[in-house]
Amino acid sequence: MANNQSVRRHLDAFTRGRIIGKLEEGRSVTSVAAEFGIAHSIVSRLWRQFQTTGTAIRGFSSGRPRGTTPADDRYIVLQARRNRLQTAGEIARHTTQMTGRPISRFTVARILHGGGLFARRPVRCVPLTPSHRRRRSLWCREHRN
Numbered sequence: 001m002a003n004n005q006s007v008r009r010h011l012d013a014f015t016r017g018r019i020i021g022k023l024e025e026g027r028s029v030t031s032v033a034a035e036f037g038i039a040h041s042i043v044s045r046l047w048r049q050f051q052t053t054g055t056a057i058r059g060f061s062s063g064r065p066r067g068t069t070p071a072d073d074r075y076i077v078l079q080a081r082r083n084r085l086q087t088a089g090e091i092a093r094h095t096t097q098m099t100g101r102p103i104s105r106f107t108v109a110r111i112l113h114g115g116g117l118f119a120r121r122p123v124r125c126v127p128l129t130p131s132h133r134r135r136r137s138l139w140c141r142e143h144r145n
Contacts, residue, residue: 016056077115
């Protein structure tokens with residue numbers, strides 16, 4: 001990695017608690033930052049957050065909340081593997097009844113794609129009907145030599 005690129009490393013909850021504890025003892029922000037080997041601004045921001053909210057827990061990322069849990073995702077993939085002829089809509093209805101949370105068929109399709117299951121199977125060749133086979137065999141016998 002190049003020198004000008006920074007690597008973001010988030011502090012774990014235990015380290016955050018230790019930092020807050022040292023600041024509550026009366027130590028300065030600069031000395032705590034030097035002890036942990038992190039920037040003064042990080043300790044200062046953490047201390048300000050603790051003073052205003054009373055907690056030092058790291059906030060979650062932005063974005064829409066998930067409609068399913070990882071356990072729901074595993075269950076959806078399992079249902080699809082057990083009954084390969086079930087559609088995404090049927091699985092969505094079944095999962096909605098089981099969990100009580102509405103789940104769309106598009107969510108189910110996205111989860112199945114993540115699990116390696118797709119609606120369409122790749123076809124190697126065009127399937128031949130019995131009449132195709134018969135005519136093809138006849139042509140081969142006529143053009144044998």
